Amino acid sequence: MSIGHTLLGLLESGPRHGYDLKRAFDGKFGHDRPLHYGQVYSTMARLLKHGLVEVDGIEPGGGPERKRYAITEAGITDVEKWLAQPEKPEPYLQNTLYTKVVLALLTGRSAAGLLDTQRSEHLRLMRELTERKRHGDLADQLVCDHALFHLEADLRWLELTAARLDLLAAEVAE
Amino acid sequence: MSTTHPSPGGGTLATWVRDLGLGIRFAVTGGREGWTRTLLTAVGVGLGVAMLLLAAAVPAMMGARNDRGYDRDYSWFNEPPKRTASTVLFAPADTSFRDDSIRGLLLKADGDRPVLPPGVEAMPASGEMVVSPALKKLLDQPGSKLLRERLDYRPAGVIGDQGLLGPAELAYYAGSDKLVARSQDGSTGNATRIPHFGRGESKPEPLGGVLTMLVIIIVVVLLMPVAVFIGTAVRFGGERRDRRLAALRLVGADSRTTRRIAAGEALFGSLLGLVVGTGIFLITRQFSTEVTLYDISVFPYDITPGPGLAALVALAVPGAAVAVTLLAMRGIAVEPLGVVRKATAQKRRLWWRLLIPLAGLGLLAPLFGTVSQEDAGVNPYQVTAGVVLLLVGLTTVLPWLVESVVGRFRGGPLPWQLATRRVQLDSSAAARMVSGVTVAVAGAIALQSLFTGVQSDFVTATGDDPDRAQLSVSQSVDSGAQAQRVEKAFADTPGIRDVLGVIQDDAVQGNASTLKSEDITYATLVVGDCATLRELARVGAGCADGDVFLVQDPGGYGDMSFAKPGDTLDLNTPVTDKYTGTPQPWRIPADARTARSRVSPDGEQTWGVLATPAALDVAALPSPSVRLMLRTDPGSPDAVEHARNTAARIDPTLTVFELTATHESRKFTTIRRGLFIGATATLALIGASLLVSMLEQLRERRKLLAVLVAFGTRRSVLGLSVLWQTALPVALGLALAIVGGAGLGAVLRTMVGESPHVDWASVGVMTGAGAGVVVLVTLLSLPPLWRMMRPDGLRTE
Amino acid sequence: MSTTDNLMEAVDLHKAYGPTPALDGAEFAIRAGEVVAVMGPSGSGKSTLLHCLAGIVRPDSGSVLYRGRDLTAMSDAERSALRRGEFGFVFQFGQLVPELTCVENVALPLRLNGTRRKEAEARASEWLARLEVGELAGKRPGEISGGQGQRVAVARALVTGPRVIFADEPTGALDSLNGERVMRLLTDAARDTDAAVVLVTHETRVAAYSDREVVVRDGKSRDMERVA
Incomplete structure (x- = not known):
């Protein structure tokens, strides 16, 4: 599962804080494996670098990560491309x-x-x-x-x- | 599909042939299920066909019987022929043994080349007889000792089939040298001379208007249910067929094609039914020699339908099968995924259903009061069409009645609810199931009312009083002494308790020898003891030997003015219209009393001069006859046989009559018997079709029954629901049959000029018979129901 | 697990149809409120086991104890009475009486027990509503979908308040969504009324609604809980 694409997809419905993102991810997809907070941070950093998200604002309350992320046009296109691409069937041949x-x-x-x-x-x-x-x-x-x-x-x-x-x-x- | 562009094969005829052929192939290759259905149809149609062939054979059968009857007839109405080498003297010597009547003829050849009755190869010599095979069998039975004593002739041969009406007929021709040709005036001799047997050109009398109508209605009433039955038979297994057709639709057949395929299947079933029916017909007619129904037996080769009627059956049955199937398919739509019934959607309308019976009534109404027995001019087509329309009208009204009555039922006990709901869901099937019973019962009720209406014309009260005496014998004797010997012979017969005997002669005016013949008046002279006279007239307790009584004719025709006490009568009565011989005067004693006549046990009203033996010497009577009334011992059932043997010893032509209260016209009796035979067969057929529909319905519900059993449903619940399910439509059908039958009966009675009254007794009997069939069918379907209620039905899942 | 806890217990059942044995020493036990799946390949004897347990079929040998009474020793009438009063049934096909309306179908077991029509139909309506098919009460089985029909059938199995419900492939003719709904409603209702459910199925997802499973193979049963 591509965590990057999943987080991007979650942002499509509106800007969120990193913490919100983690909670939404865990709630919908991460029943068995909750995301580490650090994983969210590193992924968002990578997405920022590629211009797929932008920082929408920073909460005044301080703390290390109170950034609000929003998806960019390029991000939306990327999500679209990802959803449209068929998943390779897993053959389960060797278990x-x-x-x-x-x-x-x-x-x-x-x-x-x-x-x-x-x-x-x-x-x-x-x-x-x-x-x-x-x-x-x-x-x-x-x-x-x-x-x-x-x-x-x-x-x-x-x-x-x-x-x-x-x-x-x-x-x-x- | 082929509705929009013609199917390969082009012409419609070719398409028809192809699809019918396909249907036939399905009927043959449909596996076990397909065969079961085809066989059911074939057997059902076969039963109907056999019945139709039998009905078609009736005219020929009756014709053949009549022809043989005329060929051997000995009635001779012309001038007595001259004695030649071929003329024959005969005297009828019919007798009865127990319940069977025996046709007997005494014969004596005049010369060496006598004419022979049909079926007889040589004239039996005196003391010999030729007998029919059935009589031979009867004579050989150990219980027939009394008959052997009576027919004390040496069997010399067997009468061939062409000399008999039917295989079970009891008949003999015996040679007798005691036959003497009757004299011109009939005063001497005991036999008639004839030049040949057979009546020749004389034809049977026509049936007469009322009887013609009866025959038409009997035929219609008996054959209508058969037609209904055949219609039901070609629908056997219809639901399964519909499922198969749905599968065909799924692979691309259009609705017309499926209809034609269904028609093909029905055609094959009914063609097979034609074969089966012919087989049943041929087999049953072989058994006809074994069966004697209501005194009628027929030879197998007599039961041969005329070619026209047979061809009609052969064409009409398969044609009707196809027509019924196509008609039934109009009510449903076979869709690729199953069958949709269109018919249930709209409510049935009554008005057009009523038009049919009204049309029938319209045809019959002009005939009201016009049909009489004397007038043979009944238009058979009008009567037939009217009756058929009235009866068909019942089957069209029935579905409406079932729907509108059953539709009102809600709730009730569980078996009742299951049954009513079932009938509600498919009321047309329920109506179809009982339409045969309805038509049969309605027809029978109508017929019965017509019968009771007209039977007074055909059944006459004999006036006999079997309580006072049971047998009667009359015989002319040569002398009073012989008369006394006859009386004694019967008195000595075993089983005869009492003999009431009188010796009778006639007397004329004392001066008859001087009168012109038209002025000569006759009075009866009766000589008997007081006990016997008491049975003939109210002679009173004071009767003693030596008394004479004068009895006026209660009918008013007899003239007793010349026979008053003290008058002289002449006992020498003229045989022809001219007085011959010498007067033989006898004087009525002056103390002769008058007495009133009384109906005698043999049903007659005696009048004239009644004398006790001391008052009149019977030896003086010139042409006496003896009249005996015999009282039998109730403990001796063979008394009548003994009496007949006594009679045969005295004179083989002497007949002993059993006294009965009524007498039916023979033709009427025959028709009535035909009706009973037919009604029995028809009801059996209807029972069979009910049973088949019932079993089929149960088989289709096998799985559901198994589920209900799993639920712990009691057998009684299901048994009762099956009973209700049959009884409910049948009750409605019977109610309609009563209304329709009584109505038709009233119409028919009005036609023959009787009051339109309902014969409730026959309504009860016929309704009871119909209800009995239903109970029987339910009982017969219970064992299979119990078998199907085993849990095996669940295993298929 | 001690025997006294068991609502129903079958020991050493043998049953043959003709020469082929359908059951060959099968065992079974179920407690009140328990849902037990009976699994196994087709023709293994699952349905025969269910029929023996329900007293529909009398085994050739062995015993079926229900609340201490041996079903195999009962008369047909007694077993029928037991089925009417204490058991409920759901089958795969053909179980609704086509001419009766849905509410009449559900009321049927009550009426077999002698309940008056009005009361029976009132209770039937409640159960129809509970199985979310209340609006179908006046319809005939031919007019409703397969999934709806199966829910009506479940209502019918539950209406008498049975102690044991026998379900033979109850979802066999349904798609996944309707199958899930029927199973959920069936097990929920059974749980609420503390009824035991004997569930014959070949689908593992349906069997997942059970508390444990018994595997039947060649007429012999294997209780997987005891094995484990």
Whole structure:
């Protein structure tokens, strides 16, 4: 995820302080990994340098960072370009789950057993997400759904693989 | 799609052929489901076709029976023929055994080349007989001992089919050397001489106006439900077909194409039905030899529809199937994603539905009071069209009635609610289901009212009183002594408790020998004991042997002015219009009393001179006849058979009559029997179609039923809802049938000039029969319902 | 987990349709207020397990204890009465009676229990409103969408205040959004009334509404909580 583009996008709705930006980011996107304040500072500095944002004003109260940032025309164009650019699909070709399944096959272990245990583990997380969805706002629901669908996809792949492996095993056994 | 540009194949005819063919292919290759539907339709249409073929065969069947009847007829109304080598003497010797009547003829050839009745190969010699196969079978049965004793002839052969009306007819021809040709004046001899059998040119009398109307209405009433049934049969499995058509729409068929494909399917089903129906027809007619319904049996080859009628059936049934399908498809729109029923959207209107029965009434009204039995001039087309329109009108009013009545129902107990809601959702299906019953019951009610209206014309009270005596025998005898022997023979017959016997003769004025023939007056002379005379006249308790009673004719025709106490009568009554022989005077005792006549047990009112044996010696009577009334022992059911055997021993041509209170005209009886046979078959057919629609509906709801069972729904709830669901439309249909039937009955009665009164008894019977069919159908559909209520229905998910 | 806590418990269930065993020693337990997902590949015996638990099908052997009573020893009439009074059902398809209106459909289980029509329909209306389909009360099932129909079906399953709700692929015919809504309303309502839910599904996202899952494979069950 491009933090720079995300922060730029948040500024489009109006000028904000760095602190506001961090809070908005955490609230909408950073459920699992809140931004460090320093990260915000360094990113804004970089965006300023490229002319994508400008300082809209400085709070009189003092302190190190009371700057209000506003997005520039170039910034808006940049956000637009970023949103329009398709994300490269992530192939997930090399992950631990895949490795485990292949190993189970190679060592003659039951793929179904692996599936059930893995699903149980996945479900534990999915239940948490579902529960959060139940009480959260729309953003909560969206982000939880995102995760849920990915988790489900894992399981569906596992199910299909398990079914295929069992078929394969049956063929081998014949 | 092809609505905007013509489909490949060009001409409309080619398109039709292609789509019909496609439909036929679907009917054949539609898998198990498709076949089930096609077979259901085929069996349904087949039943209807068999019924139609049977109906179409009736005229030919009756014709064949009549022809054979005329070919063997022995009535001879011309001058007696001269005796030749081919002439034959005959005497009818019909008899009855238990409930069966037996046609019998005694024959004696005059020469060596006698004419033979049809079906007989050689003249039976004296003491021999040829019998019909059915009589042979009856004679061979162990229980027929009394009949064997009576027909005490050696069986010498079998009567061929061409000599019989039907396979179950009981008949024999027996040779007898006792036959003597009857003399010119009829005073001697016992047989008639004929030159040939068969009446030749004489034709059956026409039916007469009232009977013609009856026959027309019976045919209409019986065949209308069959037509309705065929219409229902081609719709069997319609919902599944609609789903399949929707799938076709999805792959690009337009709505006209789907309609034609549906027509093709129906066409195939009904063509198959034609084959099935012909098969059923051919098989059932083979069984016709085994069946005797209401005394009628027919040979299989007699049941052959005329080619014109058969062709009509073969063309009309598939044609009607296609027409009904196209008509039904107008009410629905098969869309790619399912079926939309258009019909339910708008409320049904009553006015045009009423126009049809009103048109029927309009056709019949001019005939009010004009149809009579004496006048054969009934326009059969007008009557038929009027009755058909009236009955068809019922089926058009029925959907409106069902919709507007059922639409009012709200709530009620659960089974009732389920049933009413179901009928509300598809009231036209409900109406369709019961339209057959409605038409059949309405027609039957109308017919019954017409019958009770006209039966007084055809059923006559005989005046017999079967409580006072059960059998009667009359026989001319040679002498009073012989008369007494006859009386004794019956008195000695087993099962006869009592014999009331009188010996009768006629008497004329004492000076009859000097009178001109037109002035000679006859009075009956009756000799019997006091007990017997008491059954004939109110002779009083004081009757003693030696008394004579004078009885006036209550009818007023008999003249007793020459027979007063002390008058002399002449017992030698002239046989022809000229007085012959010597007078034989007998004087009425001066103390003869008068008595009033009384209806005798054999239904007659005796008048004349009633004498006890001591007052008049029967040996003196010149041409006596014996008249016996027999009282049987109620504990001896075969008494009548014993009496018949006694009669046969005395004279094979002597008939024993069973006394009954009423007598029906034979033609009328035949029509009535035909109606009962037809009504039974029609109701069975309607029951079958109800059952099929019911089972189909249940099968389509299998999954829903399983869900309801999962909910813990009691069987009784579903069973009752099924009952209500059938009973509700049927009740409405029957109500309409009662109104329509009673109305039609009143119209028909008015036509024959009777008062338009409703015969509630027949309304009750017919409504009951219709309701009985419904209960039966519900009962029969319960076992499959219970089976479908098992949770297996949930497993398909 | 001790047996006495269990609202319902099935031991060593065997059931065969013809020669093929659908259940081959399956076990199951559920506590009050608990949502248990029954998962497994198609044809594994999930639905048969649900049918046995609900007393719709009598297993060939084994026992199903509900509040200490053995369902397998009950007569058909007793099991029917239990289903009417204590259980509620949601299926995938074909469950609404097409000729009845929605409110009449929901009132149906109450009326089967002998509740008067007016009262039954009043309570049915409340449940329709609670499942956010109150405006459909007078409509027939043919006139509403699949998602609405399924919510009507949930209302019908809940209207008698059942102790156990059996749901067999309740979202199987729905899109994700409607499926989520139905699941959420179903589990919320079950939680509010402390009813147990036996949820047969092959979708993990639907199963995520459960508290734990039982996996059925070749007619044998595996309680993943005990395994873990």
